[in-house]
Amino acid sequence: MPARIGPAPPVFIGSEIYRALPFARHHPLSIPRVSTVMDLARALGWLPRERYIASPRARTPALSAFHNPVYLEVLQRAEATGDVSEAERERHGLGTLSNPIHPLMFTRPATSAGGALLAAERVRHGGIVHVPGAGTHHAMADRAGGFCYLNDPVLTILHLRRLGLHRVAYVDIDAHHCDGVQAGLAGAPGVLLLSVHEAGRWPFTGALEDDGGGNCLNLPVPRDFNDTEMAHVREHLILPAIEAFAPEAIVLQCGADAVTEDPLSRLALSNNAHVGVLRALRRMTERLIVTGGGGYNPWSVARxxxxxxxxIAGQTVPDRLPREAQEILDALAWPGRAAGRNPPRDWFETLIDPPRPGTLRPGVAAGVATLRARLAAIARLP
Structure with missing residues (x-):
């Protein structure tokens, strides 16, 4: 297995499209996310022009590698007309509270998918790419779900395979199970899927015993899942699974909704846990794509x-942010959320969460042990 990322310099794929907020005020995605990351990184001097790539928009032929052409046609028509029929709403999950009709409902996810597909091409010969706008892991081949209209992780993994990489691992640490990725790639040769997600949380899939036809490791974790427990999962499940499978490339879905301040989960991680998983995986591959995903507190997701x-870029994070960066965070708002009325000062002054250690509970350890027993089979996956 490769020991580390290859020599190509890391790049960040973003887009100005993320400055638009097309969702209604009540929707969890009615907050700036990727645009704030771009602004903070630039304010800190971490995103020079040569490290930034504007995301292309994926076209229908590329999206059809996974998505049903009829669904793509309905999605584009709904964006253009602002409406869907009742039959289309029922069939494709469009025009719902989670996946409403809006003026960028095709263009924006197609841009995220285009960035993810470009990331696959960039890492083909080695390297690491951050695509925070990607990571929409709930969309099905012909149906939207969970705020996701297109499934860029599936498209990315399929593209990596088309580019000649025979073994690809997908690691998902979002608070919600990657139901769309599993539906699209369960049983697929040359693919390992590993998800760590909150038990009993929408979409209510990803049970411990669900192996997706043999290539899925699902670890549902309890409420208040803490940094100590994530470190145990990382060292005793994620890394051994990667070592057993020996992938040529890894896609890490790094949803920020598992941090304790997020309103759509009840997990208790700090962002140190996310960095710990990234740091460990980076040492195990020459090709790494890191996406975003969930994250519904504008301060915690941006930080x-x-x-x-x-x-990824090899930058040292200061204990206290300079004034220009603090002003970017000061300008954020969180409509309709009580926590947004009087947020703590550390949300403005630092990117580094205080550690959130805790007890390693028997249920977490038992879940890890159950999945470890399957690693010999993982090593034999075609």
Whole structure:
């Protein structure tokens, strides 16, 4: 197995499209996320022009590698007309509270998918790419779900395989199970899927015993899952699974909704846990793509993903942010959320969360042990 990332310099794929906020005020995604990461990284001097790539928009032929052409047609028509029929709403999950009709409902996810596909091409011969706008892991081949209209992780993994990489691992540490990725790639040769997600949380999939036809490791974890427990999962499940499978490339979905301040989960991680997983995986591959995903507190998601980029780019994170960076965080708002009315000062002054250690509970350790027993089979996956 490769020992470390190859010589190509790391790059960040973003887009100005993320400055638009097309979701209604009540929607969890009615907050700036990727644009704040871009602004913070630039304010800190971590995103010079040569490290930034503007994301292309994926076209229908590329999206059709996974998505049903009829669904793609309906999605584009809904963006253009602002409406879907009742039959289309029922069939494709469009025009719902989670996946509403809006003016960028095709263009924005197609841009995220285009960035993820470009990332696959960039790492083909070695390297690491951060695509925080990607990571939309709930969309099905012909149906939107969980705020996701297109499934860029599936498209990325399929593209890596087309580029000649025979073994690809997908590691997902979002608070929610990657149901769309598993539906699209369960049983697929040359692919390992590993998800660490909150038990009993929407979409209510990813049970411990669900092996997805043999290539899925699902670890549902309890409420208040802490940094100590994530470190145990990292060292005793994620890294041994990667070592057993020996992938040529890794895609890490780094959703920020597992941090304790996020409103859509009840986990208790600090962003140190995310950095710890990234740091460990980076040592195990020559090709790494790091995406975003969930994250619905504008301060915690921006701080987490900016810190992720610092780790990727080899930058030292200051204990206290300079004034220009603090002003970017000061300008954020969180409509309709009580926590946004009087947020703590550390959300503005530092990217580094205080550690959130805790007890390693027997249920977490038992889940890890159960999945470790399957590693011999993982090593034999075609």
């Amino acid at each position: 987490c993903w900016t810190r992720i980029w610092a780790e």
